[in-house]
Every structure is written in structure tokens, then in C-alpha cells.
Amino acid sequence: MCSRAQPGEQMLLAIDIGNTNVVMGLFQDQEITATWRIGTDIHRTADEIVALMLTLLQHRDLDPSAVHAAILSSVVPPLTGPVQEACKRCFGIEPLSVEHTTKTGVEVRIENPREAGADRIVNSAAAHAMHGTDGSPLIVIDFGTATTFDAVSGDGAYLGGAIAPGIGLASEALFQRAAMLPRIELQFPETIVGKNTAHAMQAGIMFGYLSLVEGIVSRMKGELGGHARVVATGGLADVVGRRTGLVDVIEPDLTLQGLQLIHEMNLA
Numbered sequence: 001m002c003s004r005a006q007p008g009e010q011m012l013l014a015i016d017i018g019n020t021n022v023v024m025g026l027f028q029d030q031e032i033t034a035t036w037r038i039g040t041d042i043h044r045t046a047d048e049i050v051a052l053m054l055t056l057l058q059h060r061d062l063d064p065s066a067v068h069a070a071i072l073s074s075v076v077p078p079l080t081g082p083v084q085e086a087c088k089r090c091f092g093i094e095p096l097s098v099e100h101t102t103k104t105g106v107e108v109r110i111e112n113p114r115e116a117g118a119d120r121i122v123n124s125a126a127a128h129a130m131h132g133t134d135g136s137p138l139i140v141i142d143f144g145t146a147t148t149f150d151a152v153s154g155d156g157a158y159l160g161g162a163i164a165p166g167i168g169l170a171s172e173a174l175f176q177r178a179a180m181l182p183r184i185e186l187q188f189p190e191t192i193v194g195k196n197t198a199h200a201m202q203a204g205i206m207f208g209y210l211s212l213v214e215g216i217v218s219r220m221k222g223e224l225g226g227h228a229r230v231v232a233t234g235g236l237a238d239v240v241g242r243r244t245g246l247v248d249v250i251e252p253d254l255t256l257q258g259l260q261l262i263h264e265m266n267l268a
Helices: 046-059 077-089 118-131 167-177 197-224 238-241 254-265
Strands: 011-017 021-028 030-037 068-076 138-143 146-152 158-165 229-234
Touching: 011 077, 021 229, 021 254, 030 254, 046 068, 046 077, 046 167, 068 077, 068 118, 068 254, 118 146, 118 158, 118 229, 118 238, 118 254, 138 158, 138 254, 146 197, 158 197, 167 197, 197 238, 229 238, 229 254
Parallel strands: 011 068, 138 229
Antiparallel strands: 011 021, 021 030, 138 146, 146 158
């Protein structure tokens, strides 16, 4: 998805540095015009990131001079500095890095706000702005390296949540620690009763995670009053979310949307 920037147009680069992938998106007039997903590598230098950014923009026929601002969230500290430096070299700008002290529109109501991951706060801000303006509490599920469940109050406060190993992480651990078990494709089998080893692993992992999701969501709904709206994002949100009636909406670009909203809040 992309459109060529016209001369004089200004664009925002949003960057989400996750444990498995770095996701980048370009915004023009508050709309996403291009996205990229690259593997996270903590050994990448600022020089390498500069070359990568310029190559990605060139491949989409986009002019780096059109990027007038950048914002990032990161859960990988070794990459935060190199990405910030790369933005300075590529675009001549200092990116806003989302921290617990950043103006996000989200009050963090946990024991130690410093412990709240930047991506979780960004997701909460986006989910509330997009789906919680009627005062409904929210549960935000992010299917990443970890599967996170975040509770957002009706007034937009981050209340905390739950963290479970991600589906891919669990599957890879099973492959590595069990000598007779193969790597499998993460997809739902037709039946829960496996007819071969790969089928049995898919049944256990995929239906097991479906039950995990449904169990945690049901319990969170109980604590939040039972009427919370559920928003899902992340790599396997579509695969898992469409197998349960508990997910109300799937937002593939939720984190990028949240970064764009937070950038707008911090313009003044």
C-alpha cells in the first residue's frame, strides 16, 4: 500500500521496534500511505539502518525529503539509539521516542508506570481513540513475540494486563526442546483430534491458544464489568481473531495509528 508523495508534501514516519519485527509506516494527512515490516536485529548499526531506510523509500518511489517528522516506540533498547541516529542522518530530524512520561492521552494506572511497555501504551491510546469514545472499556490483544492483553478503562486509562508467550515462541520452543517434533505451519487444522504429528501439534498449539485467548478475555471482561470491547492486532490477529466470537474488531496497524495520534498530541 503506497502512494507517491508530491513535491512539497510533508510526511510522518512512525516506527514500532518490537522483539521480532520493526514495523514502519508513513503518514500523509493522518492516513497511512506506506508500511514496511523488517526483522529485528539488535546488531544493526545506524549506518545499516540508514541504508535500509533509504532503500525502502526508493523502492516505493518516495522522496526522503518529504519526511518532516518521526516518532517511535521501542521494547528493544539496543536498537532505539541506532534508529534515532538513522532518522537524524536520513531526514535531519530528531524522532520523538514514546516513554512513560510522554503525553499520550493515556493515564497509566499501574503500580510502576515505568514498567508499562511503550507499545502497550500506544496500542491503548489508539484503541481508545478509535473504539472507546462511547465510554466502553476495552481489552487490547497484541499477537506478537508475546501475546499481551491490556485493559483500558472507559475513560481511556491503562489499567494493566496479562502477558503470555506468543504462539510462534511457544511453537519454536516445542520444536527445539522435543527431539521428535518438527517445525509446523501456524494454522488451524480441520479437527482437534490430530491424525499425524504435525496435525496434533497444530491442534494443541492453535486450539490451545484460542482457548487461552478466550479464557483470559472472559476473565478480564468479568473484572471490567462484562461489556468490554475487544480489539486485536499483531501478526496472528487475523488468524486467531476470526476463530472466536470474542474479538470485536481487528486493527492490523493499531500501533502505527497510535503513534500518529501521539505525534499529533505532542506538536505543541
